[in-house]
Amino acid sequence: MAVTLSLTxxxxxxxxxxxxxxxxxxxxxxxxxxxxxxxxxxxxxCGACTVHVDGRAVKSCNLLAAQANGAVVVTIEGLAAADGTMHPMQAAFKECHGLQCGFCTTGMVMSAIDLVNRHPKASEATIREELEGNLCRCTGYHNIVKAVAQGAAAMAK
Amino acid sequence: MGANEQGVIGKSIRRKEDGRFLTGTGQFTDDINAANQSAGVFLRSPHAHARLRSIDASRAKAAPGVVAVFTGADLEGVNGLPCGWLITGTDGKPMNEPPHPVLAQGKVRYVGDAVALVVAESIHQAKDAAELIDVDYEVLPAVVNCVDALKPGAPQIHDQAPGNRCYTWALGDKAAVDAAFAKAAHVTKLDLVNNRLIPNAIEPRAALAKYDRAEDAYTLWVTSQNPHVERLLMTAFVLGLPEHKVRVIAPDVGGGFGSKIYLYAEETALVWASKRVNRPIKWVAERSESFLTDAHGRDHVTHAELALDKDGKFLALRVTTTANMGAYLSTFASCIPTILYATLLAGQYTTPAIHCEVTASFTNTAPVDAYRGAGRPEATYVVERIIHQAAVETGVAQDELRRRNFIRTFPYQTPVALTYDTGGYDACLDEANRMADVAGFAARKAEAAKRGKLRGIGYASYIEACGLAPSNVAGALGARAGLFEAGEVRVHPTGSVTVFTGSHSHGQGHETTFAQVVAGRLGIPVENVDVVHGDTGRIPFGMGTYGSRSLAVGGTAIVKALEKVIAKGRKIAAHLLEAAEGDIEFKDGKFTVAGTDRSKAFGEVALAAYVPHNYPLDKLEPGLNETAFYDPTNFTYPAGTHICEVEVDPDTGVVQVVQFAACDDFGNIINPMIVEGQVHGGVAQGIGQALLESCVYDAQSGQLLTGSYMDYAMPRADDLPSFKVGTKVTPCTHNPLGAKGCGEAGAIGSPAALMNAVHDALAAVGVKNLDMPASPHRVWQAIQSAKRA
Structure with a gap:
């Protein structure tokens, strides 16, 4: 039995x-x-699968595709501008060396944008707390936290 | 070094590889698919130890979508997975090396041991079918603790390893140690457990095996840190395939930390089966499989004794360790608690006599192998924990006791086989003291006490042996492979360069660091250099990435190839400039006739090499493409001091890391940003070990109790502070880059620094000796026990 879906x-x-x-x-x-x-x-x-569903960060391994029927979904591939210019959060991760192996990175960036949308002026403590749902084994989070703060500042512009 | 090199080397250039990772266009193994691909699922043992009475796969084979089901009985002619390091015991005999079948034969020996491979059209069909395989297990008693496994009457795991002993091995002069203890003014004794860890790279292991019947050739995409080693072990030792018919590609790999060095059963079974079903097969580990079957790390039980004279000079160190090998010997398992452990017990100190005896045992647990640091964190933990304890007992300040014993003359021959070429231990300790504001600690401690909190500070002055390794030395110690590295520099006609390296990057940023090395030496823009790694079909035979070796060994191979490129370029330029070769200088990307302004740019020389119209064809081959293999002459010895400050809540047992300062000496640094990132990550893993992580098997059933992220406490962003990271430089003396390696240092120094801080904090309430991890539960219990005592 198959389910038919329409989503963006x-x-x-x-x-x-x-x-x-x-x-x-x-x-x-x-x-x-x-x-x-x-x-x-x-x-x-671990949060590596984080995407945005109707503007909220969601772990896409915890959601049936059928539940996203009618939803607006944004993935990491949908962040950059049409000309390839990276989203300010993507740019901040590069600038701050907020990634190493790159595997958790896409989910981390999606969570970070959602975090900043909800807490535009998040403190370091808030950033750390809000990143609880995303595991990174490479960076020790140090540069991710820096990147999120820098990305937040850039998003505010 | 020319101006251009100065402009590139030592600069925190942003990473070339980041673009694809940040836009979702990286290519990890699970992102790659082949036409007509099938899905593989492994049926795994639910028992820690059981005899396989029978396996009936008939229902599974008939299930919808099933292509084939294979069990151990089907793998006729397939050998077991090899161990790459032979340890010879104190009895003069080789270690016990029981077979490690690709799919279980006769018995299963740990929960997760692979019993069958199901291949189906879809992953769901494969999973459904796996549940239809009837396995009749005769459950046997299990043993999971490495000390228990050696006791009389313990369940016998392998017929080939009586008493579950793999080996008993020793290093050092026992008589000299005994003599030193006899005259010691003070002896400190300590029992330590180095807790077992599960690596947890965030990308689970995965493999895609494809067989080409027309060519009788295989392609394997696999999450590997060393594709050539993977291929060599798989073809030559297990499957008996010719190497030129097997291409192994390790594409983007999402973290390794050691766990992706090894040849595992899964990819081996997939390659073998891909020919039988004549279809590509993909397998991707679920996280539960990663917990159960990725090679684990650490798991030592140790008794250590340190002898000191009346002035606090170390006279001797005596160490006895039992190490857990797990159920089978993983690829490098045997050398971790021996060659990479006992040799590091001198630390940064002049301890003149050291003896270490290690017994390795088999247990009904996942195989144990190298995990970030691999033997060296365990050694550092022994040395730095016992020094902390000795300082407490003798009333000497922590930094002062270390200083009294620092090695200050180089080269230094340790009593445990290594020769340190260079180092500057005082400089790192001084700087760490400054970074950590140790002078202000007493005030911070007093302030914390007002809030009812216990503050502590802990030191670890670690050393590691990296840049693995001189092949002849490793061979004499039992290595069954070479440990050189290969690099190829392919200069294109217009002067841009592609570098092919045997090192593998799975987060380390080689595509940037190596490009900086090349751009700096050739005087060309970093953008003009691309680095290729991870594909046996493209790169020269290389040994891969582990042991913090990539820059020191892999980078040096590239430098050696560059030297050949420049030497040939000098000949070409001499011809073009009608000068003597000896008069040609190469600097800042230009070949110049010395003392003149006559020169040829690097790109012009490259073009001449590929369009050799005006070229000394009678003396020189066209083209500009050089390969070098580099075998190091010594290990490298990164070292440093880490200082951790913690605050303990005595009411809850919660330990908070309030400050972590690391000053490391990695030799010359190419990209400081990347180096700092490596330290951050390593420190986080070390703090994880000391504070949060612990792999626990149920002692009776052998079930893994910490088999998910709900049970195994990984460090999360709010568990950690921001780190203070600094460096001091004494260049490595035996490679042209002067580089020592930085990948593991963070994980090596930090556990001891943290635990020493916890002990410093808890000394006030009488806690004497606490094992990792310093979880709230354990700390609270230790405080209560101390109160009762």
């Missing part, structure tokens, strides 16, 4: 037919080819 992904209308147990991350990666969203733990604890 990175500004484009998408129609898809999926097995009911298909997760949103599986739809994105396997059917839409958006492999920038990564699966790190399958259980909603």
């Amino acid at each position: 992904v990175n500004g484009k209308a998408v129609n898809a037919t999926v097995d009911p147990r298909t997760l949103l991350v599986e739809l994105l990666r396997n059917q839409l080819g958006l492999t920038g969203t990564h699966v790190g733990c399958d259980t909603g604890q």
Whole structure:
């Protein structure tokens, strides 16, 4: 039994037919080819799969694709401008060396943007607390925290 | 060094690789798919130790979408997974090396041991079918603790390892140590457990194996830190395939920390099976599989004794360690608690006599192998914890006791086999003291006490042996492989350069650092240099990335290739400039006739090499493409001092790291930003070990109790402070870059620094000896026990 969905992904209308147990991350990666969203733990604890659904950061391994029917989804591939100019948060991660292996990075950036949307002037303590849902094994978070603060300042401009 | 090199080397150039990672266009193994691809799932043992009475896969084979099911019985002619390091015991015999079958044969020996491979059209069908395999297990008693495994009557895991002993091995002069203890003014004794860790790279292991019937050739995409090593072990030792028919690609890899060095069962089974089903097969570990089957780290139980004279000079160190190998020997398991551990027990100190005996045992747990630091954090933990304790007992200040014993003349031959080429330990200690504002600690402690908190400060002055390794030395110590590195510099006709390196980057930023090395030496823009790694079909035979070796060894191989490029360029330029070769100087990207303004740019020489119209073809081959293999002449010895400050809440047992300062000597630094990032990450992993992380198996059932992120406490952003990181430089004396390596230092120094701080804080309430991790539960219990005592 298949489920038919309509949603918007990175500004484009998408129609898809999926097995009911298909997760949103599986739809994105396997059917839409958006492999920038990564699966790190399958259980909603590492945050590598974070995307935006209707403007909120959501762990896409914890959501059935069917639950995103009608939703507006933005993934890491949808952040940069049409000419390739990176989103200020992406740019801040590069400038601050907020990534090493790059695997958690896409989810980290999506969470960071959501964090700043909710806390435009977040303190270091708030940034650290808000990043609880995203694991990074490479950076020790030091430069991620710096990047989020710098990205927040750039987003405010 | 020319002006251009000065402009590139030592600069925090932003990383070339970041663009793809930040826009979601990186290519990790699971992002790659092949036409007609099938999905692989491994059925794993739910028991820690059991005899396989029978396996009936008939229902699974008939399930929807199933392509094939393979068990150990099907793998005829397939050898076990090899161990790459032979340890010879104190009895003169080789270590016990029981078979490590790709799929279980006769018995399963840990929870997660692979029993069958199911190949199906989809991952869901493969998972459903795996549940239909009927395995009749005769459950046997299990043992998970490395000391318990050696006791009489412990469950016997392998017929080939009586008493579950892999080896007992020793290093050092026992008689000299005994003599020194006999005349000691003071002896400090300490029992330590180095807690078992699960690496947890955020990218789970994955593999995609593709067989090409027309060519009788295989391609394997795999999460590996060293694709050539992976291929060599798989083809030559396990599957008996010719190497030229197997291409191993390690594309973007999402963190390794050691766990992706090894040849694992999964990719080996996939490669073998891809020919049998004549289809590409992909397997991606779920996080639970990562917890169960990635090679774990640490897991030592140690008794140590330090002898001091009346002035606090160390006379001797005596160490006895039991190390857990897990159920089977992983690729480098045997050398971690021996060659990479006991040799580091001199630390930064002149201790004249050291003896270490290590017994390695098999248990019903996942194999244990190198994890960031690999033996060196364990050694540092022993040395720095016992020095802390000795300072407490003798009433000497922590930094002062260390200073009284620092090595200050180089080269220095330690009593445990290594020769340190250079170092400057006082400088790092002084700077760390300054960074940590140790002078202000007493005031901070008093202020904390007013709030009811216990403050403590802890030191760790670590050393590590990196730049693995001189092949002849490693070979004499039991290595079954060379440890050189390869680099190829391919200059294109218009003067841009592609570098092919045997090192592998999985977060370390080689694409930037190596490009800086090349751009600096050739005097060309960094943008004109690209670095290729991770593909046996493109790069020269290299040994990969581990042991903080990439810049010191892999970078040097590139420098050696560059030297050949420049030497040939000088010949070409001499011809073009009608000068003697000996008069040609190369500087700032130009070949110049010495003492004149006549010169040829590097790009002009490159073009001449590929369009050799005016070229000494009778004496010189066209082209500008050089390869070098570099085998180091010594290890490198990064060292430094880490100072950790903690605040303990005695009511809850919560330990907060309030400050962490690290001053390290990595030799010359190419990109300070990347180096600092490596230290941050290493320190976070070390703090994770000391404060949060602990792999726990149930002692009776052998079940992994910490098998998810809900049970295994990974450091999260709000567990950690921002770090203070500094460096001092004594250049390595035996490689042209003067580089020592920085990848592991953070994880090596920090656990001891943190635990020493915790002990300093808890001394006020009478806690004497606490093992890692200093979780609230354990700290609170220790405080209560001390109160009762």
